[in-house]
Amino acid sequence: MQIDLFTLIAQILNLLILLFLLRKFLYLPVLKAVSARQKFIAEEIENAENARKRAMAAEKKSLSQAQKLEAQKQAILERAHKDALELSAKLKADADAEYQLRRRQFSDRIVAEEKNFDLSVQKAVAQYFVQFAHKALAQIADADLNAAAVSQLMRRVAALSGEEQQQYAYAFQSKKQVEIQTALMLDDNLKAQFENFLRETWNLSQKVSFKYVVKPDLICGICIVAEEQLVAWNFENYLQEFRQNMHKSISQLLVRGEK
Secondary structure, three states, X not given: OOOXXXXXXXXXXXXXXXXXXXXXXXXXXXXXXXXXXXXXXXXHHHHHHHHHHHHHHHHHHHHHHHHHHHHHHHHHHHHHHHHHHHHHHHHHHHHHHHHHHHHHHHHHHXXXXXXXXXXXXXXXXXXXXXXXXXXXXXXXXXXXXXXXXHHHHHHHHHOOOHHHHHHHHHHHHOOOEEEEEEOOOOOHHHHHHHHHHHHHHHOOOOOOEEEEEEOHHHOOOEEEEEOOEEEEEOOHHHHHHHXXXXXXXXXXXXXHHHO
């Protein structure tokens, strides 16, 4: 069999040309396209991974912020609860203080009203008693309230202890003037009788003078004043006892009325 050299060479050339053309127009573009695709896919995978990492970081950050917000919410709720308790306690304390204050004010007002009432009753009783005593003593005993008051005070002075006598004597001897307060004006005879008694009892000199002052508040009484030194007799104790008994009776009547 005889081989045609020209045909063989031509076929080889054709094959080389075909390979060159395939490589240039088919294989290389395909490789280039595959490489580009691989690069695109790698970039997409990398972008996806980066996006996943960013998403995870954002989720973690969001979770951390949510935890912080929850902690802040709890702190705010606790603070609000504490403030509410403190405000409630303060309001309760203020209400209690206001109640106690008003209670004291009411009690003080009641005491003041009772005192004013007692004083009014005492003065009214004293006035009626003076009128009655004047009439009774004048009609029954043919006596005088002034004389009775002077006599009672003289008895009281005479009944003082030795130490008390010295104390009053020293106090009145050092004064140039002794003030004598009476509920009613004394006549000259009673004044002279009383002054002589005091001069003899306390050894007062003739230089010591006596000043008489009328004070109806003494309630049919008489007292001797030398600054803080005081000797007195009046019906105040009797009226005080009467007032207490009357107050007790009124209170009992009020209690019975409430029942």
